[in-house]
Amino acid sequence: MNATKTLIYDGSFNGFLTAVFIAFEQKLPHADIQRQGQIQNGLFAETETIFTNVEKAQRVWNGVRKKSNTAIKHIYFAYQSEQKNIESLLYHYIRKLMGSKINGPTNFSDDCVLKINQIAHKVGREKHRMEAFVRFQLTKDTVYFANIEPDYDVLPLISKHFRNRYADQQWLIYDLKRKYGLFYDLHKVEIISLDLTDVHTNSIQKSAVFTDEEYEYQNLWSNYFKSTTNTFQRKKKRFKV
Amino acid sequence: MGDTGTGICHSYTEDGRCVSLLKILLTNHCIFDCAYCVTRKSNDIQRAAFKIQEVVDLTINFYRRNYIEGLFLSSGIFKSADHTMERLIAVAKKLREEENFNGYIHLKSIPGASDELMYEAGLYADRLSVNIEIPTISGLKLLAPDKKHEDFIKPMLKVKNEIIRYTEEKKIIRSTAKYAPAGQSTQMIVGATGESDKDIMYSATHFYKNYNMKRVYYSGYVPISTDSRLPALGSEVPMLRENRLYQTDWLLRFYGFNVNEILDTEHPNLDMDIDPKLMWALRNLNHFPVDINKADKSVLARIPGIGMGSVHKIINGRKFRNLSWEHLKKMGVALNRAKYFIICNSTDWERRDLDAARIKGMILQSSNSKYKNHYSNQLSLFN
Ligand code: SF4
Numbered sequence: 001m002n003a004t005k006t007l008i009y010d011g012s013f014n015g016f017l018t019a020v021f022i023a024f025e026q027k028l029p030h031a032d033i034q035r036q037g038q039i040q041n042g043l044f045a046e047t048e049t050i051f052t053n054v055e056k057a058q059r060v061w062n063g064v065r066k067k068s069n070t071a072i073k074h075i076y077f078a079y080q081s082e083q084k085n086i087e088s089l090l091y092h093y094i095r096k097l098m099g100s101k102i103n104g105p106t107n108f109s110d111d112c113v114l115k116i117n118q119i120a121h122k123v124g125r126e127k128h129r130m131e132a133f134v135r136f137q138l139t140k141d142t143v144y145f146a147n148i149e150p151d152y153d154v155l156p157l158i159s160k161h162f163r164n165r166y167a168d169q170q171w172l173i174y175d176l177k178r179k180y181g182l183f184y185d186l187h188k189v190e191i192i193s194l195d196l197t198d199v200h201t202n203s204i205q206k207s208a209v210f211t212d213e214e215y216e217y218q219n220l221w222s223n224y225f226k227s228t229t230n231t232f233q234r235k236k237k238r239f240k241v
Numbered sequence: 242m243g244d245t246g247t248g249i250c251h252s253y254t255e256d257g258r259c260v261s262l263l264k265i266l267l268t269n270h271c272i273f274d275c276a277y278c279v280t281r282k283s284n285d286i287q288r289a290a291f292k293i294q295e296v297v298d299l300t301i302n303f304y305r306r307n308y309i310e311g312l313f314l315s316s317g318i319f320k321s322a323d324h325t326m327e328r329l330i331a332v333a334k335k336l337r338e339e340e341n342f343n344g345y346i347h348l349k350s351i352p353g354a355s356d357e358l359m360y361e362a363g364l365y366a367d368r369l370s371v372n373i374e375i376p377t378i379s380g381l382k383l384l385a386p387d388k389k390h391e392d393f394i395k396p397m398l399k400v401k402n403e404i405i406r407y408t409e410e411k412k413i414i415r416s417t418a419k420y421a422p423a424g425q426s427t428q429m430i431v432g433a434t435g436e437s438d439k440d441i442m443y444s445a446t447h448f449y450k451n452y453n454m455k456r457v458y459y460s461g462y463v464p465i466s467t468d469s470r471l472p473a474l475g476s477e478v479p480m481l482r483e484n485r486l487y488q489t490d491w492l493l494r495f496y497g498f499n500v501n502e503i504l505d506t507e508h509p510n511l512d513m514d515i516d517p518k519l520m521w522a523l524r525n526l527n528h529f530p531v532d533i534n535k536a537d538k539s540v541l542a543r544i545p546g547i548g549m550g551s552v553h554k555i556i557n558g559r560k561f562r563n564l565s566w567e568h569l570k571k572m573g574v575a576l577n578r579a580k581y582f583i584i585c586n587s588t589d590w591e592r593r594d595l596d597a598a599r600i601k602g603m604i605l606q607s608s609n610s611k612y613k614n615h616y617s618n619q620l621s622l623f624n
Binding site: 135166221224 | 249299302305307308561571
């Protein structure tokens with residue numbers, strides 16, 4: 001019988017990599033890696049609790065990176081998908097990668113590789129979308145504030161983009177679903193957790209925390225936007241008839 | 242210049258990312274009378290102008306809220322080319338120096354602007370463009386009698402030379418400032434003067450080659466006047482044609498095609514039913530079928546239904562095993578087109594000796610709905 005072992009980790013990325021390390025050490029062909037608190041046990045499965053060990057995590061990370069830079073990105077992105085069983089799929093992927101003789105390019109004709117690539121792409125697309133569609137509103141204490149509700153946990157992925165682009169303004173991006181945010185104070189980005197009960201979303205629910213001119217710019221913007229979309233629709237329509 | 246109105250548009254940065262830009266026409270006053278343009282002097286419309294500071298405020302406030310990634314600024318010509326160019330530069334300079342703006346700036350430059358101003362413009366703008374608008378010199382004479390061909394060419398040449406000079410200096414002194422890092426582009430109006438696709442693509446090739454152009458844009462003429470020199474009001478905007486031209490442009494820039502392989506005196510126009518790569522392949526059936534598991538990258542790139550993304554995947558994938566139909570399908574190859582032109586690891590392939598017309602007919606039948614309903618202004622129809 002080929003029983004799968006369940007490894008339970010603390011939900012951090014380093015924790016996950018540590019689990020991968022342990023699974024490699026024990027030469028497990030399959031590993032069921034699960035987050036603490038979300039465990040769905042197979043009836044007779046053996047379990048082991050993993051203690052996050054940055055050194056071990058680092059070794060896995062470096063090992064994969066030596067194999068392929070694309071793979072390392074795909075692993076990190078796919079992990080942020082928080083999809084069910086993503087950890088086990090990634091373990092399978094890493095085993096394949098480390099077992100392969102070829103460095104670098106990935107094997108697109110392999111199902112597991114294809115699957116991870118697809119998930120990573122989906123997450124990548126959402127990252128891109130968030131970078132483009134986060135809308136900041138200026139608060140009276142000069143913080144540009146935005147909230148988002150992404151399908152995947154993309155905050156860690158978009159941090160760099162906003163840090164580079166808006167290096168000279170304070171900003172806060174808050175994930176309503178996961179209840180944490182990134183705050184940039186002109187020097188560094190910090191992860192903050194706060195429970196926003198009063199969500200400042202739009203110009204219909206105006207909020208006193210924002211500057212007066214904030215709503216003027218929002219109106220101006222929606223007017224620009226409308227005029228553009230209309231011309232585009234007209235153009236499209238003309239083409240169809 | 243030529244274009245009208247204000248709104249949002251999209252452009253491509255130095256590293257090929259698509260960005261959304263706030264598009265502003267500084268003024269629709271114009272001393273010129275180009276027949277194809279709503280802003281032309283003889284047109285009876287309301288005239289207005291933005292103040293320099295207004296454009297700066299709008300841009301920076303939209304930018305800081307992440308509505309836009311940059312500014313696309315153009316203008317009708319008031320007083321003179323230089324006077325207008327100075328105002329465009331003033332906006333860019335204020336944004337950079339007073340507002341610390343590090344977004345993208347595209348200045349649509351004014352034909353006839355002086356070399357000094359073109360030089361200054363490149364210090365603040367990421368991209369400069371002088372729109373040629375009319376692809377043939379005879380067409381230009383007919384429709385834009387105030388403009389001389391040299392007025393377009395001279396600023397383009399200046400920009401090209403500055404870009405070359407800066408790149409040379411950069412090799413020696415690393416800290417050299419940038420000059421128009423996203424290069425220059427131009428635009429041609431399609432369907433205003435009865436020009437052929439060959440006229441357009443040959444002139445585009447000329448600009449790519451001789452002026453270091455990053456992009457040439459093709460814009461279907463939108464009828465705006467009853468002028469007898471132009472297509473009548475209500476004529477259809479040639480959007481499908483515009484799309485076919487873009488596809489051809491991509492074949493030239495990324496797929497290793499030469500313009501005369503696609504368009505020549507015998508075939509001066511593109512086929513509207515099918516994409517230009519398929520058109521080429523049908524005319525050159527002797528190059529096919531191609532063996533997916535053996536062919537060179539450049540040969541793969543010429544197969545209809547296979548985009549550069551798939552080429553890349555095929556080359557990586559076949560290192561591990563011989564690829565079959567199933568693999569190709571998963572990689573996103575458009576088999577409905579590709580299958581007539583390839584063999585792969587399968588005994589099942591098209592053996593009938595089909596001629597070009599039969600193949601075209603079968604492809605059109607299998608993809609009818611796509612060509613009828615699915616129209617995309619973006620350029621992804623190769624995969
Ligand atoms: S110069 Fe010609 S194309 Fe440019 S704005 Fe004036 S009329 Fe229009």
